[in-house]
Amino acid sequence: MDITFENVSYTYQRNTPFEHKALEDLSFHIKSGSFVAIVGHTGSGKSTLISHLNGLSIPTDGKVKVGKYLLTHDEKPGDLKELRSKVGVVFQYPEHQLFEETIEKDIGFGPENFGVSESEIKERTHEALSAVGLSETLLDRSPFDLSGGQMRRVAIAGVLAIKPDILVLDEPTAGLDPRGQKEIMDMFYRLHQEQSLTTVLVTHSMEDALKYADHVIILNKGKKYLEGTPEDVFVQKDALKQVQLDVPEIVQFIASFNHKFNTSIPFSNQSTEQLAKQIKQALIGDELE
């Protein structure tokens, strides 16, 4: 499903002294099937933005279009539930939403609300559980007996079991160990490709944005600051620095290398292996090949 924002503004607690403009005149388009990273300093409006994708927030001004659903201040679709069954959201610290007695019930909670049949729920539960890398023996246990990382995985499985077309991830790996972070991000990327999902990832990690996304949107104080492919966005070191963001390590490395050795290796989102080759080429030429 395509996602379109047209001049979207959102104000929290309108008409009070606490009024806060969290989004301002935001426009962009996300093509169906793409993997988009939304990056920005803390408080820049990332979570507010994604809460528009399944109608949790309705724009104060402007239009949000998600697939065939149109959300504006004056009209919202009669059936938000239908929209929500197509847009799965993994919130920041999703383990806080667990509540059922058993893990199996918790994972099946979403699909059940959306009217999926019992046998299908069972099937989806098993599928989701193996996707997040948990063992089936856990199904009858209470989610509250698990470690933090395992709870996170159960919560994610609960969203995957909804089988959404659009997967929205709000810093899904915050607070996990480095290995767990990589496992979970790789899992999302695999699902993205296998099920041709549209994925929207909110992240603070430039490395993740670079590695997984094919389109990057940088937010600053509720406004769109930069947008483009990772190759285009992440080389703008000064512009990023202005909004307290760093460039990914590999970009930084290439820049310092070029500076020190007077070379001009371009950044093209290459792997470290390719980069090693380019360095070799730049330093000793092609003769040895």
Added chain:
Amino acid sequence: MNNSLIIGQYVPGNSIVHRLDPRTKITIIFFFVFIVFFANNLPSYAILVAFAFASMFASKVPIRFILKGLTPVWFLIIFTFLLHLFVTKEGTLVFDLWIFKFYSGGVIRGIAIAIRFFLLILVTSLLTLTTTPIEITDAIEDMLGPLKKIKFPVHELALMMSISLRFIPTLMQETDKISRAQASRGVDFRTGPIKDRIKAVIPLLVPLFVSAFKRAEELAMAMEARGYQGGEGRSKLRELKIEKMDIFVYIIFIVVIILLFVTRTYG
């Protein structure tokens, strides 16, 4: 989040009302609540209204915000007005249509009660609008100080109060967050038969309790780690101090009381 109810919400500012000693504010409101019931004619009400409005303007909290925040209470005010209008059968008949028979006494009493109600709520919400929960707690602890002599746990009570007040916004945020997460999983809190809506509360309450307990445990641990041992010999970061301005405000208030008792009718 529910943004129509303002009672208990603090609006940061630096007005005279904000800077008054919280004990001054609490004392004045305490006595104001009493004297409101002594007003019984136009001039005496005018004095009270003038005092309340002057405080409201001095607080620099946007008036539209205060009035809008009182929306849930408007209903009560109007209800009491109508009640008196219908029930009181004194004075002359001023309006007569079918079953609606309104007497002048009823109109006057209805208006008077509505004004009292409005003043009480306006003044008490001014306290919470201009005073942080911590200041209120400090003031109450200080004012109840004498009770310590009879072994009344004043400090513990104040601490409990300030912790609860401190966590109200946190819990509201938490509720908001969890209800959004569950709504995304297809829970419908707003429509459907009442039975389903009650059931929808469980996915909200369980995580809320879990996190509240976790928070309580962490807080207790952190307090112990920082050497908290109760109120005995504990010093304060913010000392309460009566300033010139407080005295000035007390004097104004005493003048208001005197004027009220001079203007009200007796007998």
